[in-house]
Structures are given as C-alpha cells and as structure tokens.
Amino acid sequence: MISISRRVFLKVGGGIAAGAVIGVPHLTQAAATTPEPQVIGRVNLPYPMKAIINAQKLQVNTPVSFFYPDASSPCALIKMGAPVPGGIGPERDIVAYSTLCTHMGCPVTYDAGPRVFKCPCHFSIFDPENTGQMVSGQATENLPSIVLEYNSNDDSVRAVAVEGLIYGRQSNLL
Numbered sequence: 001m002i003s004i005s006r007r008v009f010l011k012v013g014g015g016i017a018a019g020a021v022i023g024v025p026h027l028t029q030a031a032a033t034t035p036e037p038q039v040i041g042r043v044n045l046p047y048p049m050k051a052i053i054n055a056q057k058l059q060v061n062t063p064v065s066f067f068y069p070d071a072s073s074p075c076a077l078i079k080m081g082a083p084v085p086g087g088i089g090p091e092r093d094i095v096a097y098s099t100l101c102t103h104m105g106c107p108v109t110y111d112a113g114p115r116v117f118k119c120p121c122h123f124s125i126f127d128p129e130n131t132g133q134m135v136s137g138q139a140t141e142n143l144p145s146i147v148l149e150y151n152s153n154d155d156s157v158r159a160v161a162v163e164g165l166i167y168g169r170q171s172n173l174l
Contacts, residue, residue: 045173047161052077052096052148054155055089063110065099068146068159069173073166074099075146076110076117077157084129088150094157096146097132098166103139105167117143132164144172 052066060081068075077096080087087093097117099108106121110128116135117126124137132143144164150157162172 045171047147047159047173049149050159052157052159055079055094055150055157056155058094058157061112061115066096066159068096069162072174073172074107075159077146077148078110078128080115080129082129085131086145088148089157090150090152094148094150095128095132096148096159097126097128098144098146098162098164100167101139102134102141102143102164102167103137108143 047069050066050068052068053064058064058077058079060079063076063078066075066077067073075096076099077094079089080093080095081091083092084095087095099117100106101108101119101121101124103119103122103124106119108117108119108124108126110116111118115127115129117128117132119125119137119139122138124139125135126139126143127133127135128143132145134140134142142164144162144166146159147161147163148157149160166172
C-alpha cells in the first residue's frame with residue numbers, strides 16, 4: 001500500500017484541477033468549427049413570435065383566448081378601451097396575460113363588470129389595467145404578462161415573450 005500525505009494529495013489534486021480549468025476552454029474553442037452567434041448575457045431561450053388577431057377585430061372589454069408560448073399555456077388578450085401600462089395598439093389599450101393563477105394554477109376568468117381576472121379556486125383577483133397586479137386573495141404574484149407587438153402596417157397583434165413565470169414551470173419555454 002502506498003502512503004501519501006494529505007499535503008501531497010492536496011498539491012497534486014489541486015494541480016490537476018487547475019490544469020483542467022485552464023485547459024478546457026482552449027479545447028472547447030479549438031473544437032468549435034462554426035461559431036454560433038451569441039447574445040451577450042443571454043440566459044433564456046428566444047420566445048417564438050405568434051400572430052394573435054388584427055386590432056380592428058377586437059371589441060372593448062371582450063377577451064380573446066389564445067395559447068402562448070405553447071399549447072399548454074392558456075392566455076387572454078383584452079382591449080381595455082383606455083390607455084393602460086404596457087398597452088399596445090393605436091390607443092395603447094391592448095394587453096394580454098396568462099390565465100393560470102399564480103397561486104395554484106387554477107384557470108382564471110375575466111369578469112367584464114369590474115374588469116378583473118378572478119380565480120374560482122381560492123378567490124384571487126388580478127387587475128389587467130394595472131399590469132396584471134394581484135389585488136386580493138391567496139396569490140402573491142401578478143399574472144404573467146404576455147409581451148405584445150403591434151404592427152401598424154397590417155394592424156396585427158403578435159405575442160413575442162412572457163414577463164413573469166407561468167404557474168407550474170421552471171422555465172416558460174419547454
């Protein structure tokens with residue numbers, strides 16, 4: 001049996017670890033044949049762009065259902081009728097949110113009377129006119145907001161990203 005002191009073990013082990021850390025980036029760079037374009041600081045995957053509706057087809061205070069960023073993510077788009085924070089379109093009044101409650105994922109519904117999203121499971125209420133803010137109930141976070149783009153050339157409204165984490169996910173993009 002070979003006897004190695006702790007000091008020798010740590011010196012040799014530390015040297016091997018340092019060599020690996022120094023050598024690996026050079027090996028990785030040498031192996032890459034085609035450099036991929038990178039966005040400095042990017043930590044997420046890019047969201048898909050999805051056309052939803054033409055703005056002229058929207059009726060004030062009437063939600064339009066759609067799925068974004070995938071078929072498992074129900075959302076609602078609403079023309080509020082007056083400019084709101086984050087609103088897009090000619091009147092800056094079109095917004096969209098995930099319709100999964102941030103408390104336990106129950107589907108929220110839009111109530112046109114008080115102009116709020118309500119969760120039937122635990123009675124949370126969210127304000128679409130104020131960035132999906134949680135107003136009352138068990139939820140502790142706002143509804144995830146769907147980032148929209150408006151194209152004035154063809155009057156189209158498109159979903160391009162999600163701000164906030166959709167309930168039950170570690171990442172919005174699966």
